[in-house]
Amino acid sequence: MSTTTAEPATLDISGTARIGFLRLLRVEMRKLVDTRASRWLLIMIGVVTAAIIVIFFLVSKTNDRTFNNFTGATGILQSYLLPVLPIMLVTSEWSQRTALTTFTLVPNRGKVVLAKVVVSVLAGIAAVLLAFALAGIGAALGGANDAFHGAGADWFGRFGLLETMGILEGLAFGLLFLNSAAAIVVYLVVPIAFSIVANVWSALRDAAPWIDLGTAQTPLQDPNAHIDGHDWLHLLTATLIWIVLPFTVGLWRVLRAEVK
Amino acid sequence: MITVDGVSKSYGGFRAVDDVSFTCLPGQVTGFLGPNGAGKSTTMRIMVGLTPPSSGRVTIGGHRYADLPNPGRHVGVLLDASAQHAGRTGREVLMIGAVTMGLPTSRVDEMLELVSLTRAESRRRVRNYSLGMRQRLGIAHALLGDPSILILDEPANGLDPAGIHWMRGLLREYAERGGTVCLSSHLLHEVERIADELILIGQGRIVAQGTKQDLLQTRGAYVKAVEQEVLRDALHREGISAQPSGEGLRSDAEAIQIGKVAAAHQITLIELRPAEGEGLEELFLQLTGDTQREGVPA
Numbered sequence: 001m002s003t004t005t006a007e008p009a010t011l012d013i014s015g016t017a018r019i020g021f022l023r024l025l026r027v028e029m030r031k032l033v034d035t036r037a038s039r040w041l042l043i044m045i046g047v048v049t050a051a052i053i054v055i056f057f058l059v060s061k062t063n064d065r066t067f068n069n070f071t072g073a074t075g076i077l078q079s080y081l082l083p084v085l086p087i088m089l090v091t092s093e094w095s096q097r098t099a100l101t102t103f104t105l106v107p108n109r110g111k112v113v114l115a116k117v118v119v120s121v122l123a124g125i126a127a128v129l130l131a132f133a134l135a136g137i138g139a140a141l142g143g144a145n146d147a148f149h150g151a152g153a154d155w156f157g158r159f160g161l162l163e164t165m166g167i168l169e170g171l172a173f174g175l176l177f178l179n180s181a182a183a184i185v186v187y188l189v190v191p192i193a194f195s196i197v198a199n200v201w202s203a204l205r206d207a208a209p210w211i212d213l214g215t216a217q218t219p220l221q222d223p224n225a226h227i228d229g230h231d232w233l234h235l236l237t238a239t240l241i242w243i244v245l246p247f248t249v250g251l252w253r254v255l256r257a258e259v260k
Numbered sequence: 261m262i263t264v265d266g267v268s269k270s271y272g273g274f275r276a277v278d279d280v281s282f283t284c285l286p287g288q289v290t291g292f293l294g295p296n297g298a299g300k301s302t303t304m305r306i307m308v309g310l311t312p313p314s315s316g317r318v319t320i321g322g323h324r325y326a327d328l329p330n331p332g333r334h335v336g337v338l339l340d341a342s343a344q345h346a347g348r349t350g351r352e353v354l355m356i357g358a359v360t361m362g363l364p365t366s367r368v369d370e371m372l373e374l375v376s377l378t379r380a381e382s383r384r385r386v387r388n389y390s391l392g393m394r395q396r397l398g399i400a401h402a403l404l405g406d407p408s409i410l411i412l413d414e415p416a417n418g419l420d421p422a423g424i425h426w427m428r429g430l431l432r433e434y435a436e437r438g439g440t441v442c443l444s445s446h447l448l449h450e451v452e453r454i455a456d457e458l459i460l461i462g463q464g465r466i467v468a469q470g471t472k473q474d475l476l477q478t479r480g481a482y483v484k485a486v487e488q489e490v491l492r493d494a495l496h497r498e499g500i501s502a503q504p505s506g507e508g509l510r511s512d513a514e515a516i517q518i519g520k521v522a523a524a525h526q527i528t529l530i531e532l533r534p535a536e537g538e539g540l541e542e543l544f545l546q547l548t549g550d551t552q553r554e555g556v557p558a
Contacts, residue, residue, distance in 0.1 A: 011321020
């Protein structure tokens with residue numbers, strides 16, 4: 001083997017453009033829809049949202065068919081389903097071992113995680129907009145007096161914030177456990193476990209707004225609640241505990257982990 | 261060119277990779293050979309930044325892998341053909357790679373054709389692929405960005421004989437065009453036929469490296485004479501030691517020296533040739549003896 005034109009020992013990378021963030025967003029969006037499981041999850045979120053609107057329409061009294069009631073009903077279910085999206089987006093890289101390829105093509109792992117965060121939040125916003133659109137139709141057809149009372153920026157913001165927090169919490173658990181089952185179970189079970197323990201342990205019950213995300217989020221779920229500074233502080237501490245902390249630890253884990 | 265410089269990796273007290281240094285040159289296929297668990301895959305993961313080394317460094321064409329702006333355009337990597345999302349189609353796996361690297365869709369079709377995955381096959385989900393098909397898909401993925409360097413971990417795994425033949429030709433041609441190929445294998449005969457440069461690793465350490473010719477040829481000669489004892493005495497007097505080996509003698513001296521001694525003493529030689537290159541195989545078997553987990557070709 002000597003009849004070759006050997007190329008120089010150094011690699012000329014001056015002509016190669018860096019992989020842009022927008023491209024990574026495109027890649028992560030593809031991953032959101034390119035398997036049956038992920039596609040069905042999206043379809044399910046849409047179908048369940050629509051079903052909730054229809055069911056609420058059928059079982060509620062005419063005057064309850066307001067926009068805010070419709071969105072409130074979808075919000076509870078979406079808050080269970082939406083976080084599964086980012087959990088799968090993160091954990092499938094590990095369970096399917098595609099992280100091997102992903103991080104080989106993009107060594108900057110933080111950038112990949114950020115792309116997953118942005119895509120998850122965008123998907124969440126799309127789901128929320130769908131809920132708003134369907135709730136709008138329900139309210140318009142429902143015949144309630146003043147069906148759109150309170151349906152303003154304030155409620156949109158609260159609802160959006162609530163769902164975004166759910167998405168980020170899912171992401172944080174996904175990063176922390178790198179395992180879909182563990183992340184989903186913990187996401188769903190922790191609030192239930194907390195309320196059970198809080199029922200028998202009054203000290204915990206008193207501290208709940210500070211340390212339990214579900215309790216802290218209660219004012220966000222109520223269109224008529226007035227949120228004061230105290231409530232925001234509750235949200236802040238609970239967010240630090242249940243979103244920021246696991247996200248930080250999970251991110252640190254992903255950045256340092258040996259990918260096999 | 262890949263330069264691995266004093267790379268070690270420890271897990272707790274266990275040294276999976278122990279002070280490994282070598283280079284893979286352009287225009288050559290470098291075979292990384294060793295039994296399972298010898299540290300080949302760990303070294304390859306360190307090369308592409310998936311595993312942080314405990315010490316040492318790897319440069320790819322003078323750069324740290326992580327500093328490559330779009331690594332897939334320079335380095336084609338296949339570490340594990342099974343590490344693909346089972347629910348994606350083969351084509352989608354390549355599409356994700358192409359979008360990430362900023363390549364046109366046409367490149368995906370070209371690569372599918374190159375590795376002989378049909379249109380229908382490419383639309384099936386990876387879970388329904390045989391290991392051989394996954395391997396082809398993995399090679400297509402590695403070649404997607406038209407890289408000048410290839411890093412392939414056990415690329416022949418799961419390929420049928422025709423597939424192995426095909427891959428050998430592909431990599432041969434790739435190296436002849438000036439590409440750098442680093443591939444690993446635990447099968448001696450597989451690597452022997454494709455690699456120019458061999459690196460033998462066992463228990464995390466490099467035990468031998470060099471060109472195939474260097475490693476395959478042991479020093480010395482094998483000689484068979486009619487007057488066996490006379491030759492042996494004559495060699496002895498010249499200070500050349502020779503031991504009986506089979507029906508002849510084996511000596512550390514070169515064939516030409518033995519020939520001259522034989523001529524001077526008018527000894528009739530029936531056979532005189534460089535000693536058989538069984539050193540590599542012996543070395544390999546010795547290496548694999550302790551850690552071997554599957555059949556070694558004998």
